[in-house]
Amino acid sequence: MLNYFLRRVVGTVPVIFMISLFVFLLLQSAPGDPADLLIPDQASAEDIADARRRWGLDQPVLVQYWRFLVSAVSLDFGRSFKYDEPVLALIMQRFPATLELAMIATILAIVIGIPLGIFASSRPNSWFDNASSLGGFFGVSMPNFWMAIMLILIVSGYFNLLPSGGRSTFGVAEDPITGFLLLDSILQRDWTAFADAVKYLVLPAIVLSVNMAGLLMRMTRSSMLEVLSEDYIMTARAKGLSERVVVWRHALKNARIMVITVVGLEFGALISGSIIVEAVFSWPGIGQLLLQGITARDYPLITGLVLVYTTLFIIVNLIVDFLYAAADPRIRLGG
Amino acid sequence: MQQLIPESGSAADAAVAPVSPAAARRPSPFMRALRPWLTFKAVLGGSILFALLVCAILAPWLAPYDPNKQNLMAAMIPPQYFSGPHFLGTDHVGRDLLARLIYGARISLSIAGAVVVISGAVGIALGVISGYFGGRVDFLIQKVVEMVWAFPPLLIAIAILAFLGQGLGNLILALTLQRWIPYCRVVRAEAMTLKEREFVVAARSIGASHLRILLRHLLPNLIQSALVIGTFAMAAAIIAEAALSFLGLGVPPQIPTWGSMLADGRAYVSTSWWMSLFPGLAIFATVLAINMLGDALRDNLDPKMKRRR
Numbered sequence: 210m211l212n213y214f215l216r217r218v219v220g221t222v223p224v225i226f227m228i229s230l231f232v233f234l235l236l237q238s239a240p241g242d243p244a245d246l247l248i249p250d251q252a253s254a255e256d257i258a259d260a261r262r263r264w265g266l267d268q269p270v271l272v273q274y275w276r277f278l279v280s281a282v283s284l285d286f287g288r289s290f291k292y293d294e295p296v297l298a299l300i301m302q303r304f305p306a307t308l309e310l311a312m313i314a315t316i317l318a319i320v321i322g323i324p325l326g327i328f329a330s331s332r333p334n335s336w337f338d339n340a341s342s343l344g345g346f347f348g349v350s351m352p353n354f355w356m357a358i359m360l361i362l363i364v365s366g367y368f369n370l371l372p373s374g375g376r377s378t379f380g381v382a383e384d385p386i387t388g389f390l391l392l393d394s395i396l397q398r399d400w401t402a403f404a405d406a407v408k409y410l411v412l413p414a415i416v417l418s419v420n421m422a423g424l425l426m427r428m429t430r431s432s433m434l435e436v437l438s439e440d441y442i443m444t445a446r447a448k449g450l451s452e453r454v455v456v457w458r459h460a461l462k463n464a465r466i467m468v469i470t471v472v473g474l475e476f477g478a479l480i481s482g483s484i485i486v487e488a489v490f491s492w493p494g495i496g497q498l499l500l501q502g503i504t505a506r507d508y509p510l511i512t513g514l515v516l517v518y519t520t521l522f523i524i525v526n527l528i529v530d531f532l533y534a535a536a537d538p539r540i541r542l543g544g
Numbered sequence: 545m546q547q548l549i550p551e552s553g554s555a556a557d558a559a560v561a562p563v564s565p566a567a568a569r570r571p572s573p574f575m576r577a578l579r580p581w582l583t584f585k586a587v588l589g590g591s592i593l594f595a596l597l598v599c600a601i602l603a604p605w606l607a608p609y610d611p612n613k614q615n616l617m618a619a620m621i622p623p624q625y626f627s628g629p630h631f632l633g634t635d636h637v638g639r640d641l642l643a644r645l646i647y648g649a650r651i652s653l654s655i656a657g658a659v660v661v662i663s664g665a666v667g668i669a670l671g672v673i674s675g676y677f678g679g680r681v682d683f684l685i686q687k688v689v690e691m692v693w694a695f696p697p698l699l700i701a702i703a704i705l706a707f708l709g710q711g712l713g714n715l716i717l718a719l720t721l722q723r724w725i726p727y728c729r730v731v732r733a734e735a736m737t738l739k740e741r742e743f744v745v746a747a748r749s750i751g752a753s754h755l756r757i758l759l760r761h762l763l764p765n766l767i768q769s770a771l772v773i774g775t776f777a778m779a780a781a782i783i784a785e786a787a788l789s790f791l792g793l794g795v796p797p798q799i800p801t802w803g804s805m806l807a808d809g810r811a812y813v814s815t816s817w818w819m820s821l822f823p824g825l826a827i828f829a830t831v832l833a834i835n836m837l838g839d840a841l842r843d844n845l846d847p848k849m850k851r852r853r
Contacts, residue, residue: 223687235704352783352831358824481698
């Protein structure tokens with residue numbers, strides 16, 4: 210098991226290396242010289258040359274890449290042009306908000322999608338199955354930015370039930386412990402703040418979860434149907450086990466591999482989706498930071514964020530692989 | 545795989561069979577070929593997509609107005625349906641919403657189509673080479689696949705557009721960059737099993753070149769799975785293009801796309817709901833239709849992926 214895990218971790222090193230190269234090449238091919246962006250127009254030619262030397266822009270590309278790599282590995286992404294703060298500090302400030310939203314959305318998708326899929330598969334072609342299959346289609350096809358706007362229009366605008374944007378009414382709690390508002394308010398036993406945080410979280414989390422919930426429902430249904438037609442299920446039924454035990458204990462155990470795959474694969478889509486959802490709901494996470502960085506052509510900030518997003522995605526994939534191996538002995542022993 | 549598609553074999557049977565009362569009652573070969581496609585998913589998905597294609601192709605004749613003609617005197621008119629000149633109303637600068645939607649279909653479908661065709665060509669080519677030749681070539685291609693796949697899907701597109709700037713070319717590049725991976729993976733796996741089959745070994749033994757085997761023997765057997773993947777890729781590309789246009793990273797603002805219309809609408813959502821409702825509905829209906837059609841295609845073309853009933 211440990212052996213398998215170590216092999217997978219080592220396997221990601223070349224991938225991270227290639228990604229850094231890709232981001233560096235993008236940065237190189239961006240229109241305009243970084244020096245032109247940073248130096249005031251009235252600067253003399255000597256000033257520019259001086260600045261280029263100071264930033265290492267006069268070095269050969271390979272040397273520049275080496276420096277880029279060294280600083281990226283030490284998590285030093287430089288200073289943001291726009292905010293004039295270290296990029297890492299900016300990201301760390303906003304990262305918990307994004308992670309909180311993404312995790313709640315994932316949990317929501319699992320809680321909605323999987324039971325629906327199981328119920329649908331246990332009564333194939335019933336009205337419930339057909340209705341939830343259609344619901345699954347709707348879920349996977351829903352453009353989440355549109356759903357966000359429509360929910361704001363109806364829930365926040367028309368019925369005035371929930372706030373249309375932001376993360377809390379009072380700003381961040383006086384002394385954040387983890388940066389996760391839900392967790393912080395529980396730790397501080399501040400139930401008004403907790404209720405407040407929930408109120409702000411509901412709409413973005415629903416919107417972000419809908420694609421994953423639809424896909425999970427559909428995949429759970431089809432893989433359950435496949436498992437339920439296997440011989441060992443017939444044996445279990447023949448033994449006289451109740452249908453509940455057959456479905457929830459025997460069948461689900463084998464279907465969960467697929468569930469892990471879908472959650473893992475879709476987490477990438479979820480992270481990308483969070484960029485848009487954060488924009489629509491003014492959620493103060495790194496997605497919004499990325500879009501602000503793009504508008505301001507703040508290259509250090511964009512570079513840092515792309516690397517952070519990608520690393521997060523790689524870590525999630527590693528966790529998925531690990532869960533796989535835990536769920537399926539064939540993988541940890543064979544692969 | 546071939547038996548599941550009831551056209552060629554069964555059509556020949558029906559032509560040879562003597563005409564008896566029993567045979568006369570049997571559905572015609574055409575109907576029998578058609579029957580697997582007459583499901584709710586296929587018919588609904590197909591007709592929505594057909595209507596959209598008609599809109600996209602005939603846009604200049606169907607659209608009631610020039611999609612970019614501004615008229616500030618007629619700004620933000622609510623939908624009038626059949627009681628006025630602006631069926632679905634107008635936007636904040638008085639452009640007709642219906643006209644923009646119809647032209648938007650053109651942009652959305654052609655960008656998504658270009659993405660699907662380019663990524664399909666690249667993915668199928670690399671996949672079949674990777675699976676057929678194996679060895680070092682396969683290793684190299686799979687390393688590239690692994691690296692590109694390590695990016696969260698939309699992020700790679702956002703990164704490219706952020707660094708290289710907007711524009712149609714960059715948008716298609718940004719969307720294509722990851723979209724070829726699913727083709728490559730599936731085609732590679734199929735090519736690996738196909739190359740061991742007798743017809744390929746036989747072709748090799750009579751001296752057929754690698755290129756001939758790839759093009760004449762492997763490719764025709766791979767095209768069905770690629771078609772299924774292509775359909776889902778089309779749906780994904782339409783959503784991605786709309787999302788990027790919505791974020792202001794897509795095509796230049798003067799070109800009407802559903803995503804940028806939605807972005808316009810968002811600013812006026814509290815006063816003019818129709819500006820957000822209809823473009824989003826168009827994206828949703830298109831993606832839903834393509835997904836349904838893809839599902840039907842998979843059920844009918846790809847027995848391995850067919851869901852049991």
